[in-house]
Amino acid sequence: MGKPKVGLxxxxxxxxxxxxxxxxxxxxxxxxxxxxxxxxxxAMDFKYQxxxxxxxxxxxxxxxxxxVRLSEQExxxxxxxxxxxxxxxxxxxxxxxxxxxxxxxxxxxxxINRAYKEVPTVANPLGLTPQSVTRExxxxxxxxxxxxxxxxxxMVIDVDYYIPGCPSTxxxxxxxxxxxxxxxxxPKGAVLADTRALCDTCSRRDTKPEKISIREFKRVYEIEIxxxxxxxxQAIICLGLVTRGGCQERCIKANMPxxxxxxxxxxxxxxxxxFLSALASMMDSNxxxxxxxIVDSIPDPAGLFYRYSLATSLLRGKIDEAK
Amino acid sequence: xxxxxxxxxxFLCNWCSYSGADSAGKAQKxxxxxxxxxRVMCSGRVDPQFVLEAFKNKADGVLILGCHxxxxxxxxxxxxALRRYTLLKEVLKPxxxxxxxxxxxxxxxxxxxxxxxxxxxxxxxxxxxxxLPLRSG
Numbered sequence: 001m002g003k004p005k006v007g008l009x010x011x012x013x014x015x016x017x018x019x020x021x022x023x024x025x026x027x028x029x030x031x032x033x034x035x036x037x038x039x040x041x042x043a044m045d046f047k048y049q050x051x052x053x054x055x056x057x058x059x060x061x062x063x064x065x066x067x068v069r070l071s072e073q074e075x076x077x078x079x080x081x082x083x084x085x086x087x088x089x090x091x092x093x094x095x096x097x098x099x100x101x102x103x104x105x106x107x108x109x110x111x112i113n114r115a116y117k118e119v120p121t122v123a124n125p126l127g128l129t130p131q132s133v134t135r136e137x138x139x140x141x142x143x144x145x146x147x148x149x150x151x152x153x154x155m156v157i158d159v160d161y162y163i164p165g166c167p168s169t170x171x172x173x174x175x176x177x178x179x180x181x182x183x184x185x186x187p188k189g190a191v192l193a194d195t196r197a198l199c200d201t202c203s204r205r206d207t208k209p210e211k212i213s214i215r216e217f218k219r220v221y222e223i224e225i226x227x228x229x230x231x232x233x234q235a236i237i238c239l240g241l242v243t244r245g246g247c248q249e250r251c252i253k254a255n256m257p258x259x260x261x262x263x264x265x266x267x268x269x270x271x272x273x274x275f276l277s278a279l280a281s282m283m284d285s286n287x288x289x290x291x292x293x294i295v296d297s298i299p300d301p302a303g304l305f306y307r308y309s310l311a312t313s314l315l316r317g318k319i320d321e322a323k
Numbered sequence: 324x325x326x327x328x329x330x331x332x333x334f335l336c337n338w339c340s341y342s343g344a345d346s347a348g349k350a351q352k353x354x355x356x357x358x359x360x361x362r363v364m365c366s367g368r369v370d371p372q373f374v375l376e377a378f379k380n381k382a383d384g385v386l387i388l389g390c391h392x393x394x395x396x397x398x399x400x401x402x403x404a405l406r407r408y409t410l411l412k413e414v415l416k417p418x419x420x421x422x423x424x425x426x427x428x429x430x431x432x433x434x435x436x437x438x439x440x441x442x443x444x445x446x447x448x449x450x451x452x453x454x455l456p457l458r459s460g
Binding site for chain 1: 370372374375376378379392399402403405407410411413414415416419420453454455456457458459460
């Protein structure tokens with residue numbers, strides 16, 4: 001029997017999660033020595049026809065990063081789902097919708113208009129915007145459809161495992177590959193990271209007081225941050241309370257607070273609301289006006305609390321217009 | 324909006340507002356049938372996720388009613404509710420959910436009249452806004 005066949009695909013995302021695969025460094029050789037990569041658009045020259053020519057379930061696993069925003073992405077992830085025994089969502093965009101999911105605070109058409117017409121540096125006197133179909137003489141040119149809403153991977157296809165992170169980490173990817181090769185995978189649907197909150201294992205945990213009282217939130221540039229003390233105790237918003245661990249504290253070690261890229265813990269439906277609840281209890285006032293003032297010291301709280309999870313949150317984004 | 328009967332979810336604290344609703348009932352006050360009451364031990368027990376779940380499950384508005392400030396059975400649960408509510412209101416703005424669709428107010432066990440007033444006002448406000456069109460597609 002030949003080596004297991006593997007595919008990698010990049011949907012709606014920045015490509016940072018492709019970089020993580022490259023960041024496997026020497027371990028990349030271990031992984032690629034053990035498997036055959038048959039599809040990896042960013043690094044190797046394969047065509048969609050090569051994937052179509054594969055037998056159903058011929059691939060052992062595909063690693064998909066990015067959310068789904070275009071019809072092309074939907075088509076390819078559905079194709080890969082059919083051709084692969086396992087699908088792993090790699091990174092926050094595939095798992096949760098990610099930063100690109102923040103686009104769901106707008107409608108698709110608003111984004112197109114903004115990017116092609118309203119941005120001050122754009123000159124577009126004819127008001128042209130991308131169209132799915134354009135006629136040029138007797139030719140018909142096609143572009144993928146731009147959907148109204150960003151979706152996570154599991155809103156489009158069945159996903160077997162999740163590796164969160166923005167980006168995910170080489171260690172988690174290597175562990176996942178090893179688990180597949182050694183047949184030691186956890187039950188389907190598992191998130192291949194820690195099951196505890198980042199706060200639980202944080203190196204600054206001992207400096208977190210029993211009770212935190214905040215009268216004004218600070219932003220990272222406004223104070224000199226003590227590199228050994230809990231961020232919340234310094235009135236800096238840190239999402240480590242409600243965010244899954246497993247990231248090796250990349251941000252904390254760089255003296256930056258957690259922004260929630262590993263997503264919610266098991267049994268939490270809405271990471272943003274959960275964090276809102278935790279943070280509000282630290283606001284040190286019983287007076288409505290004073291509380292409003294404290295809330296005002298958080299610029300764009302929704303964008304902050306839902307930075308990576310808006311597309312998969314309970315409300316999924318901005319509501320539609322009334323009929 | 325003509326003919327539209329909003330669905331409202333009301334989280335009522337066990338000690339004050341649920342009893343307030345009861346006293347409205349005992350006094351045979353008339354109040355609209357639009358509310359679905361959910362009894363919670365304290366307004367401070369209302370996780371913001373409950374509110375979002377209600378909206379997600381087709382509620383057009385959500386009320387959280389608790390004891391008056393200073394009267395909480397658990398001393399400060401209603402203040403915790405107030406903190407969450409203040410922040411939640413701000414978070415709901417970019418979702419496009421109008422301010423009047425979420426209300427935190429205080430109704431004591433003896434304030435049957437006040438309960439009826441608060442509910443009527445909420446029903447009228449949400450009637451004017453129409454159904455909540457959740458993001459589809």
